[in-house]
Amino acid sequence: MSLSPHQKTAGWLVGVVVVMGAASFAAVPFYDWFCRVTGFGGTTAVASEAPAEVLDRTIRVRFDASREAGMPWEFRPLQREMEVRIGETGLAFYEAYNPTDRTVAGTASYNVTPDAAGGYFAKIACFCFTEQVLAPGERVEMPVSFYVDPAIVKDRDGRYVRQITLSYTFHQTELPEEQAALAARPAGIDVN
Template sequence: MDPELARKNKRIMAGCVLAVCFMIGLSFAAVPLYDLFCRVTGFAGTTQVSAEAPDEVLDRVITIRFDASTNAALPWVFSPEQRSVDVRVGETAMAFYVAENRSDRRTVGTATFNVTPLKAGQYFTKTQCFCFTEQALEPGQSVDMPVSFYVDTALVDDRNMDNVDTITLSYTFFPMEGEEDVSPTGNTAASGQPAPVN
């Protein structure tokens, strides 16, 4: 075989191997990168997370509505304790959801969430939440699940948000895979209160 042709074939082969390795690495990074993108931009109604509330509270009032649903595979009744609250922009508020295990066995669920309108996600900030944390309920057990939040004051500077006077916070609970192996110690199921998570 011609030595020059052999060198070209090796370069092409090396390029193909590098391209495959790059695509595999990108596929592993896609989920955390997408999650980071959603959290930074509020894309798809993804809310923000903060450890503290803003210093300023404005006069503009936003109605926060609460919605809840449960995957059919999880034998829980899950609902908000209040349908809505009116909050001033920058004001910290707290709402409660309640979940009850209607089965005769211990079950574990985890919640996903979003807000609508989707464009409000980048301004809706939670300081305490039960979402994405395993919640274990004993047979017949009922627990209150708090969520603390505020609407960021930056909302008033966004002309695209001028027509928004209502934001809906929605949660959906799903069963955890392998829930029978989950220890209740991290969820304070015995005390009747789940551990809040920032």
């Protein structure tokens, strides 16, 4: 049994739609993986510890903070910049303050510029790895522990990097269930 030209065309079109649907479904995780592996777009690496090798060469790290529109917190770096040796662990702090009369949750997205440094800037510990919840009037200092991988000096573009900017943007998120339940409970009612 032979297919008519219209049936062949319809079959090809269905195949194209299926392939395009699968590609679009896989695009987000693939892009995320690609950025983490290559440092593309300033995506940083995550590490469990600093490298054993520390170079004599230093690099200046600048710290930047911003908030998504509608995020009520105040958010800022406690230091504007620091000089670290390549391979050395650096420790910086950011401060967040919730000036509202309600509990607010947030998460931080981040990137590094220039893009050539993204794959060589590694965070060991960071407030951005978890959701942050601040009570009304609460002020917290949040650390980020990082290093610049010594391999940057061997990279074709990375070896020219003398300054890196680490930028965070805080986004408001839904309160975790237990926090939302506490916030919804009328004042003066004790559940214990």
